[in-house]
Amino acid sequence: MASRAATTAAPIDLGAIRAQFPILTREVHGQPLIYLDNAATTQRPIRVIEAIDDFYRHTNANVHRGVHQLSVEASEQFEAAREALARFIHARQQREIVFTRGTTEAINLVANSFVRPKVKPGDEILITHMEHHANIVPWQMLAKATGAVLKVAPMDSKGVLDIDALVELMNERTQLLGVVHVSNALGTINPVTEICELSQQRGIPVLVDGSQATPHLNVDVQALGCDFYCLSGHKMYGPTGIGALWAKAEHLEAMPPWQGGGEMIRYVSFEETTYNDIPHKFEAGTPNIAGVIGLAAAIEFLEDTGIEAIAAHEMALLDYATDALSQFEGLRIIGQAAQKGPVLSFVLDGAHANDIGTIVDHFGVAIRTGHHCAMPAMQFFGVAATARASFAVYNERHEVDAFVDALGRAQDMLKP
Amino acid sequence: MTLDQLYQQRILEHNKDPQHFGPLPEATHRGRGLDALCGDDIEVALIVQGERVVDAQFSGEACAVTKASASMLMSWLIGRSITDIPEAYEAFRALLANPEARANELLGELNDLQPVGAFPARRGNACLPWQATLEALAPALGKSV
Numbered sequence: 393m394a395s396r397a398a399t400t401a402a403p404i405d406l407g408a409i410r411a412q413f414p415i416l417t418r419e420v421h422g423q424p425l426i427y428l429d430n431a432a433t434t435q436r437p438i439r440v441i442e443a444i445d446d447f448y449r450h451t452n453a454n455v456h457r458g459v460h461q462l463s464v465e466a467s468e469q470f471e472a473a474r475e476a477l478a479r480f481i482h483a484r485q486q487r488e489i490v491f492t493r494g495t496t497e498a499i500n501l502v503a504n505s506f507v508r509p510k511v512k513p514g515d516e517i518l519i520t521h522m523e524h525h526a527n528i529v530p531w532q533m534l535a536k537a538t539g540a541v542l543k544v545a546p547m548d549s550k551g552v553l554d555i556d557a558l559v560e561l562m563n564e565r566t567q568l569l570g571v572v573h574v575s576n577a578l579g580t581i582n583p584v585t586e587i588c589e590l591s592q593q594r595g596i597p598v599l600v601d602g603s604q605a606t607p608h609l610n611v612d613v614q615a616l617g618c619d620f621y622c623l624s625g626h627k628m629y630g631p632t633g634i635g636a637l638w639a640k641a642e643h644l645e646a647m648p649p650w651q652g653g654g655e656m657i658r659y660v661s662f663e664e665t666t667y668n669d670i671p672h673k674f675e676a677g678t679p680n681i682a683g684v685i686g687l688a689a690a691i692e693f694l695e696d697t698g699i700e701a702i703a704a705h706e707m708a709l710l711d712y713a714t715d716a717l718s719q720f721e722g723l724r725i726i727g728q729a730a731q732k733g734p735v736l737s738f739v740l741d742g743a744h745a746n747d748i749g750t751i752v753d754h755f756g757v758a759i760r761t762g763h764h765c766a767m768p769a770m771q772f773f774g775v776a777a778t779a780r781a782s783f784a785v786y787n788e789r790h791e792v793d794a795f796v797d798a799l800g801r802a803q804d805m806l807k808p
Numbered sequence: 809m810t811l812d813q814l815y816q817q818r819i820l821e822h823n824k825d826p827q828h829f830g831p832l833p834e835a836t837h838r839g840r841g842l843d844a845l846c847g848d849d850i851e852v853a854l855i856v857q858g859e860r861v862v863d864a865q866f867s868g869e870a871c872a873v874t875k876a877s878a879s880m881l882m883s884w885l886i887g888r889s890i891t892d893i894p895e896a897y898e899a900f901r902a903l904l905a906n907p908e909a910r911a912n913e914l915l916g917e918l919n920d921l922q923p924v925g926a927f928p929a930r931r932g933n934a935c936l937p938w939q940a941t942l943e944a945l946a947p948a949l950g951k952s953v
């Protein structure tokens with residue numbers, strides 16, 4: 393069962409929320425769209441769409457490079473977004489925010505600029521069995537190139553991380569611990585604060601993959617006690633192609649730049665180049681300016697709506713859907729941690745996830761099917777694929793009902 | 809194209825009770841069809857004598873479309889000359905690509921899979937058994953052409 397959110401937040405005004413998402417009025421196969429693939433990407437509220445549109449219509453210019461008015465305004469909006477994100481995740485300073493294309497690029501940045509320069513053959517990178525490929529493959533690549541070894545902490549049959557085993561895998565050779573805050577495949581919310589404390593006691597820096605956490609949890613990077621926190625705009629109602637790495641300033645100061653080019657330099661001659669200050673040192677080239685501005689609008693949406701209220705609404709939906717799915721014969725929920733994000737992954741006897749996905753789609757219900765970019769987690773549960781419904785602030789109970797009906801149709805059609 | 813045309817009786821029957829499903833220890837040729845994203849992972853095992861397929865079996869785990877396609881394809885393969893198979897695959901793909909296309913005699917029962925073409929996200933499933941078959945035959949076809 394999902395945990396029941398204990399909250400005092402005022403309930404959300406669902407009608408007012410839904411009215412902000414233009415896409416929710418469209419139809420799919422002649423049925424109203426029921427979008428339950430939010431863990432893959434959320435939809436965008438109108439203010440995000442308008443912020444991008446407005447930028448291109450009225451402000452478009454390159455940032456940090458001109459004396460003219462548009463460039464000044466674009467730069468101001470760009471840096472205001474950095475400030476908004478810093479505030480949103482409770483960073484100490486806004487220069488600790490590096491804009492990236494998303495979580496994937498943020499993790500690769502840490503792999504290349506933080507770990508790679510110090511790693512020696514035989515050193516270890518520690519991750520968990522429930523990581524997304526984005527928090528596996530960069531470390532495998534690094535290990536291959538440097539002779540380092542990738543270690544994997546186990547989880548139990550509910551999809552809960554084995555903290556004792558994790559601690560046992562920590563040692564003086566461990567150069568970094570990478571852990572997902574909220575699992576996209578299982579929903580598990582990991583006890584990141586506790587993990588960071590155990591890790592820091594042993595002098596091991598921690599990278600947290602927060603891509604599934606920022607839309608659902610109050611994230612306070614200082615309270616968590618991590619060293620790096622990675623996020624993606626498109627998982628939190630913002631644009632695609634924009635995300636961020638938060639890192640402690642002292643790490644960013646000490647790290648060499650990753651990519652070279654404009655923006656990241658202070659002075660260039662053919663003999664010598666001096667690098668810009670953080671965070672610009674890590675933002676080579678013209679950034680995704682409109683994306684950053686759209687992300688700021690998404691943060692404003694989250695703050696206006698209130699993360700606690702969003703989480704309470706989503707948890708109620710998760711509980712409701714979990715109860716409904718539990719009535720299905722032959723249905724197994726993959727990921728049954730007590731602390732879960734609004735993710736419901738499952739397999740159904742005799743019905744392959746792919747077929748379920750196609751059938752419910754014909755009733756207008758968008759769910760995800762497949763390995764969810766977490767193949768090792770799937771392998772752990774002995775399944776090749778799951779079907780996954782994941783909820784966002786705009787989802788309604790009757791949408792869960794429609795999904796459950798459609799799933800019943802799929803089960804009937806495919807029944808052995 | 810409606811859902812019922814995709815999940816027509818024939819496809820559902822092949823899914824529930826696939827033909828030529830199971831191991832073929834004496835196989836002379838084997839190929840794997842893996843679509844990790846979908847969670848399909850099948851093996852096609854063939855016994856080829858001279859240029860002829862004398863037996864064909866598939867095994868593994870897959871969705872209804874892949875399973876039905878594999879089940880029909882195995883029956884179709886038995887007795888065929890391996891040199892005809894690449895061309896038949898092209899004909900099969902052409903059939904899926906065009907909902908108006910008329911049934912292709914060469915393909916026999918496989919024509920029943922045409923409705924899959926209307927579900928672009930699922931075309932790959934129908935093609936996966938063919939790809940595994942061609943992978944299995946790649947060494948033999950390499951020699952014979």
Ligand SMILES: Cc1ncc(COP(=O)(O)O)c(C=O)c1O
Nearest residue numbers: 494495496524526576601603624
């Ligand atoms: C847990 C998790 N980590 C990392 C990623 C990768 O994020 P992005 O594709 O935005 O870089 C995702 C997105 O699918 C995810 O769910």
